[in-house]
Amino acid sequence: MQLHELVNTIGQDLQRRYGEKVHKLTLHGGFSCPNRDGTIGRGGCTFCNVASFASEETQIQSIHEQLSDRAGEVKRAKKYLAYFQAYTSTYAEVQVLKNMYEEALKYADIVGLCVGTRPDCVPDSVLELLAGYVEQGYEIWLELGLQTAHDQTLKRINRGHDFAVYDEITRRARALGIKVCTHLIVGLPNETKQDNLQTLEKVLKTGTDGIKLHGLHIVEGSTMAKAWRAGRLEAPTLEFYLDVASEMIRRTPAEIVYHRVSSSARRPTLLSPLWCENRWLAMTELGRTLTKEGAQGSLTTNSFIYHKPVLK
Numbered sequence: 001m002q003l004h005e006l007v008n009t010i011g012q013d014l015q016r017r018y019g020e021k022v023h024k025l026t027l028h029g030g031f032s033c034p035n036r037d038g039t040i041g042r043g044g045c046t047f048c049n050v051a052s053f054a055s056e057e058t059q060i061q062s063i064h065e066q067l068s069d070r071a072g073e074v075k076r077a078k079k080y081l082a083y084f085q086a087y088t089s090t091y092a093e094v095q096v097l098k099n100m101y102e103e104a105l106k107y108a109d110i111v112g113l114c115v116g117t118r119p120d121c122v123p124d125s126v127l128e129l130l131a132g133y134v135e136q137g138y139e140i141w142l143e144l145g146l147q148t149a150h151d152q153t154l155k156r157i158n159r160g161h162d163f164a165v166y167d168e169i170t171r172r173a174r175a176l177g178i179k180v181c182t183h184l185i186v187g188l189p190n191e192t193k194q195d196n197l198q199t200l201e202k203v204l205k206t207g208t209d210g211i212k213l214h215g216l217h218i219v220e221g222s223t224m225a226k227a228w229r230a231g232r233l234e235a236p237t238l239e240f241y242l243d244v245a246s247e248m249i250r251r252t253p254a255e256i257v258y259h260r261v262s263s264s265a266r267r268p269t270l271l272s273p274l275w276c277e278n279r280w281l282a283m284t285e286l287g288r289t290l291t292k293e294g295a296q297g298s299l300t301t302n303s304f305i306y307h308k309p310v311l312k
Helices: 010-018 056-060 063-073 094-105 124-135 151-156 163-175 193-206 223-229 238-250 281-293
Strands: 022-027 079-084 110-117 139-147 179-186 210-215 257-260 270-272
Touching: 010 022, 010 257, 022 063, 063 079, 063 094, 079 094, 094 110, 094 124, 110 124, 124 139, 124 163, 139 163, 139 210, 163 179, 163 193, 179 193, 179 238, 193 238, 210 238, 223 270, 238 281
Parallel strands: 022 079, 079 110, 110 139, 139 179, 179 210, 210 257
Antiparallel strands: none
16 A cells, blocks of 8 residues: 555645645745754754755745745646745744745745744744734644653753643644644654654644654764764664654554655765665655554554644
8 A cells, every 4th residue: 555545644635625736845044043053052953964954055045036946846736835944944033934934925826834943932923923824824834843752852862942842832833723743753862662652642642733753864963973973872773763653653643644754864964874865765664564554543542642723
């Protein structure tokens, strides 16, 4: 079976609701991060090197220019979501954000925004701004980088916030009708399969609309790269990732949308694991695993309760 028959993917969710293919166009807004500029810390998260997923050259292009370039690369879609991906895309004065978001929304065939950020960088003014776009009928996703629900690990990877911050902002956003997509990393240092399942359980108890799974990448320029070179850190094997990710997916209620079930990076930025260099490998193997063991939602129990948003 194909992956979209086993997992409720964002692609099929959008196709179903819009009646045609909708594609994310990634943008770089030139944002910084409070965990890099000294506001809450320096050096960033230990796994972070933005060059692994966004070219610094795009910072000199306008939002309109970036959208034009990205749309030109997409062959099969005629509708788009503007995805502010790099760094912390709510980390600016609200008027700056408003100008940038609305430049994107004015681009032809844009149906909404995906805004990637940290849970500790979403003040009320930003929530109100995004909620306003929801009221106008736009598709709005707030993509929150949680990575893990374990405070000890969050501290170890220099994340700069705890789970309680994520829990609060997620509940507030969803109460305003803003969809939340939760980013999680499988294979963080010292975390076991059980740790990942506990993270999923806490995320589901808080409530979320989407999940994005990543295998841990060790990339050039990150703090983890130094530990990896010194032999103090190992990246997750494909077998470990498949075992953990497949069970997380099976424990996820079918109505939750998976925006990603694996991720990739390229050498020389990518140091390890090299299986991440092939973006289709993990997805193909996950499809095979889920075909054998069960599709999304097949392991949901009363202990994994999905909370739907309560709209005002």
